[in-house]
Amino acid sequence: MLILTRRSGESIKIGDDITISVIEIRGHQVRLGIEAPRDVVVHREEIYELIQEQNRLAAEQSPSSLAEVKSLWKSKSVSAGGGEERKSS
Amino acid sequence: MKVATTRFGEMEIPENSIIHIPEGILGFPNNRRYVLLEHDAEGTPFKWLQAVDSERLAFIVVDPRHILPEYRVEFDEETVALFGAIVPEDFDSMVIVNVPRENPIAMTANLKAPIIVHYPKRIGRQIILRNEDYSITHRIFPEPSSEDDGAERPVKAAQSAG
Numbered sequence: 001m002l003i004l005t006r007r008s009g010e011s012i013k014i015g016d017d018i019t020i021s022v023i024e025i026r027g028h029q030v031r032l033g034i035e036a037p038r039d040v041v042v043h044r045e046e047i048y049e050l051i052q053e054q055n056r057l058a059a060e061q062s063p064s065s066l067a068e069v070k071s072l073w074k075s076k077s078v079s080a081g082g083g084e085e086r087k088s089s
Numbered sequence: 090m091k092v093a094t095t096r097f098g099e100m101e102i103p104e105n106s107i108i109h110i111p112e113g114i115l116g117f118p119n120n121r122r123y124v125l126l127e128h129d130a131e132g133t134p135f136k137w138l139q140a141v142d143s144e145r146l147a148f149i150v151v152d153p154r155h156i157l158p159e160y161r162v163e164f165d166e167e168t169v170a171l172f173g174a175i176v177p178e179d180f181d182s183m184v185i186v187n188v189p190r191e192n193p194i195a196m197t198a199n200l201k202a203p204i205i206v207h208y209p210k211r212i213g214r215q216i217i218l219r220n221e222d223y224s225i226t227h228r229i230f231p232e233p234s235s236e237d238d239g240a241e242r243p244v245k246a247a248q249s250a251g
Contacts, residue, residue: 038166043217050225051202051217052116058148058187058199059117063096066149068193069186070133076230 092124093144096137100126107141108206110213111171114185115202120146123213135186138204150183156198156229161220162205168216172207181206186229197226 004012011021011033018040021033034042092102108123122141134155140146153160162182164175182203188196200223206213 041165041167041217047201047217047225048115051199051215054187054199054202054225055114055116055148055185055215058185059146061147061149061186061188065188065190065193066135066137069135069149069188069196070131072194072196072230073133073135 092139092141094139094147095144096147097126097139102141105211108138108211108213110204110215112214114148114204114215117146125150136183138183138185149186149188150204151186151198153182153184153198153200153203156184156227157200160200160223162203162216163218163220164205165216165219168205168214171214172210172212179207179209181208187226194230195232196229197224198229199225200227201225 006012006022008022008025011019013019017035017037019033019035021035023031023033025031036042090102090104092100094100102124106124108125110121110123113119113121117140120140120143123138124141126137126139126147135149135151138148138150160182162180169175182205184198184200184203186196186198200218201220202215202217202225204213204215
């Protein structure tokens with residue numbers, strides 16, 4: 001692994017078209033700015049793990065889970081007075 | 090063709106109803122063929138996404154616009170490359186629902202990583218949206234805030250009746 005030391009405001013380049021800049025360092029957190037072409041997918045590493053974990057949990061549902069979902073959906077839709085459940089944000 | 094499922098027994102599925110997910114669903118890379126089962130939806134928007142080649146594997150899914158009417162999918166370039174030109178009308182999206190066994194009301198939908206399906210080709214893909222507003226564990230029925238606790242009682246009563 002290549003290890004580089006950078007200060008706030010400095011950056012590194014990967015190839016011709018990817019730039020990673022250190023925007024801010026505060027305590028144990030580093031804010032990074034990433035410039036990359038649109039076809040380069042950039043995500044936090046943990047998001048893949050979170051989605052895999054969530055998918056695995058979701059894969060274990062029993063038919064009774066769907067029955068619960070349906071009855072909750074129906075009762076909530078009725079109490080909300082129609083199909084659209086939530087509009088608050 | 091016949092599809093074996095642990096939840097619904099053996100089902101006869103028309104070959105052309107299969108959805109191909111070449112990269113698999115995250116965490117399940119080896120399952121690439123699915124069918125949508127709508128037969129027991131009972132007028133609600135929830136369906137099963139059943140793996141064709143693993144009888145045990147099925148997800149509860151829902152069209153995210155039922156959860157968030159203004160929900161939008163933005164296609165990244167990788168996805169465009171997979172499907173060729175993108176005609177938004179050709180696509181449908183669904184999100185995976187997770188129902189905690191001990192507390193179903195806390196069920197969540199993964200709005201961050203929808204499965205999009207291109208219907209003319211019947212190809213699907215689970216994509217990760219950049220939109221930071223979309224959560225992996227979006228509460229379908231928002232948690233009542235603490236000040237609503239008193240007002241929540243009638244709802245609880247209605248639940249236990251049902």
